[in-house]
Structures are given as C-alpha cells and as structure tokens.
Amino acid sequence: MSTILPCSELTKKAIEWISEGLKEGKPLAKLLDEGAMRFNLGPNDQEFLARFYKEKSGQNDDCQ
Template sequence: MPTIMPKSELVRRAFAYLQEERKHDPGKSLPSLLDEAGMRFNLTPVDAEALERLLRSEQKLN
C-alpha cells in the first residue's frame, strides 16, 4: 500500500531534486526543470509555483 506524503514534503524533495539537477546540468532551463520535477513528484500547479518562487529567490541570493 503506497504511503501518502504531505505536500510540503513533496515540495522539499522536488527542491532537493532540482538543486542536484542544476549541479549536473547548469545550462538546463528552469522551466524544463520545473516541468520534470512537477511530473516526478506529482506537484499541483500551486506547489509548482511555490517551488518556482523558491528557486528564483535562491538565485537572487547567490
């Protein structure tokens, strides 16, 4: 029986996944990475937007 995971945990895992993917392929576009993460972690559109905002704020800090 599959385990139901809280949405916040999915977003955290998606964020970690995106960080790793960006290390391996820094030239890959953000929209492409977000699409992959959305499908891989079954994110809702609201979760995907939150993830995008988080990534963009991280880019501003670096």
C-alpha cells in the same frame, strides 16, 4: 506581503532533485516542469517552486 507556507515532503524532495539538476547544468525551466510531474505537485506547489528559485539568494533555510 508574502505568506510563509510550510513545505510538504514532496516539495522538499522536488527542491533536492531540482538543485541536483542545476548542479549538473540542466535548465531550470525544464527541471521545474519535470519535477512537477515526477513528484505529482499541484499548481500551488509548482508556483512555490518557481518563486523559490527566482527569489533564491544562495541559501535554502526555509525547508530544512
């Protein structure tokens, strides 16, 4: 059973930034690492982003 966590503003901004990078064809792993540094995300937020993009099925309604 997964726990639903509210998205922080920094996490929302990281999701937007990573999504733009993916549209440009950049590799997800690099975007996740760079986004974590750029938005000063902690380990829990980094894990959330990794899960978010692995489980993403085409829609992002969780953090809007």
